[in-house]
Amino acid sequence: PSHTNHGRGSSLILIAPELRLRSDWQRHALSADLKGTYNAYGERFACCNPDGTPTGAPNSLDRPWLDSRINGRVDITRHNRLELEGRVLVGTDNPGSPNLAAQPGLSRLPIYTMYGGTLGYVQSFNRFEVSVRGAIDRRVYDRSEFMDGSTFSNDDRDYNLYAGTLRGSYELLPGVKPFVEVNADARVHDLAVDRAGTDRDSTGQIVRAGSTFEFSRKLTGEVSVGYLMRQYNDPTLNDVGGVIFNSSLVWNATALTSLTFTTRSAVDELIIPGVSGVLRRDFAFQVDHSFRRWLVGIGRLGYGFDDYVGMDRQDQRLFASLGVVYKLNREIWLKGEYRHDWLTSNVSGVDYTADMVTFGVRLQR
Numbered sequence: 001p002s003h004t005n006h007g008r009g010s011s012l013i014l015i016a017p018e019l020r021l022r023s024d025w026q027r028h029a030l031s032a033d034l035k036g037t038y039n040a041y042g043e044r045f046a047c048c049n050p051d052g053t054p055t056g057a058p059n060s061l062d063r064p065w066l067d068s069r070i071n072g073r074v075d076i077t078r079h080n081r082l083e084l085e086g087r088v089l090v091g092t093d094n095p096g097s098p099n100l101a102a103q104p105g106l107s108r109l110p111i112y113t114m115y116g117g118t119l120g121y122v123q124s125f126n127r128f129e130v131s132v133r134g135a136i137d138r139r140v141y142d143r144s145e146f147m148d149g150s151t152f153s154n155d156d157r158d159y160n161l162y163a164g165t166l167r168g169s170y171e172l173l174p175g176v177k178p179f180v181e182v183n184a185d186a187r188v189h190d191l192a193v194d195r196a197g198t199d200r201d202s203t204g205q206i207v208r209a210g211s212t213f214e215f216s217r218k219l220t221g222e223v224s225v226g227y228l229m230r231q232y233n234d235p236t237l238n239d240v241g242g243v244i245f246n247s248s249l250v251w252n253a254t255a256l257t258s259l260t261f262t263t264r265s266a267v268d269e270l271i272i273p274g275v276s277g278v279l280r281r282d283f284a285f286q287v288d289h290s291f292r293r294w295l296v297g298i299g300r301l302g303y304g305f306d307d308y309v310g311m312d313r314q315d316q317r318l319f320a321s322l323g324v325v326y327k328l329n330r331e332i333w334l335k336g337e338y339r340h341d342w343l344t345s346n347v348s349g350v351d352y353t354a355d356m357v358t359f360g361v362r363l364q365r
Helices: none
Strands: 012-015 016-023 029-043 063-075 080-092 111-125 128-141 159-170 177-191 200-213 217-234 240-251 257-269 277-292 295-307 313-327 332-345 352-363
Touching: 012 352, 080 128, 177 217, 200 240, 217 257, 240 277
Parallel strands: none
Antiparallel strands: 012 029, 016 029, 029 063, 063 080, 080 111, 111 128, 128 159, 159 177, 177 200, 200 217, 217 240, 240 257, 257 277, 277 295, 295 313, 313 332, 332 352
16 A cells, blocks of 8 residues: 555545536536545555664555545637636655655645636637636645644645647547647646755646547547646756656447547646756556446556656556456445555666455445
8 A cells, every 4th residue: 555665455435426517408518526535545655664674654544535626617609718727635645656656754745726717719610629727726735644743834845837739620520620739837846946955846747649539439538648737936946847648538449348548648747946846648448348238357458657856766567367246236336346556666766566455335326
């Protein structure tokens, strides 16, 4: 659970509520997706690994996660519309993150909350479509709490994000719409300098091209490739740049089998002196197959690459899992999964492997 070399195992209780709402109107639309999890571990990790070495992990790895979004669409005419989104996200640094190693003696994982909204305008010119969107988000961290009872402010990690996106697309074929997109943003922190005396305000740009697909129910989603750049105000921080991949593609190969392919790239903030951030690239592939109407097998493979800009560290993350869903009826499903994780790094002492076995029940209406 701590994602550290020779870390201890633990029992786990995971609760994952989810609520989906959809309007059913001839014009306009409103939807809401609220989903979250809470991981509660039976062990505490601040003491020692099985070999007697300190874990370097917080005492408690219990952690919440929330992704809640409300989306609206206002159809002005047949050729233009407004799109709106409000969102609240809650999470923590991932166990094993260098951000946690930089705060030894933590009693729990510091929680962050991110909330904001997006307003967009979309105009269609026959097959050609142009959209412009503006977004504002605020990210706020709780205070760090330590085993000795002391606390430390994370105000230097709090920031506002201002972003704008311009996108043009053309319906080349029915169900195939290539696009080009340009995004620019600015991260403005509450404090002029962080705990190490570094100005972490930055600006970023993303240029990407790709296509959306909507072939009935056979193939749906979006795939793109692009280039990301981020420049920091502080001259001691190196700029971040690299090729990125973003996609979410679902192929219903047969009535019984579906395949899902997702990729994601992003630059995460760090609090390590002299380190700009970490450029993460994640790829995941999932196969769902119905052996029977009531029995579904799920296989997943994933790969991630983390490039720490400003320090000589590169991590490779892999995972593989097998799961099964047994549907007692429409409202009660039984679930089981086995997952294996690897992390290999060019930094010694960071590599780890982890195994997780879960059994659960899903209740839905």
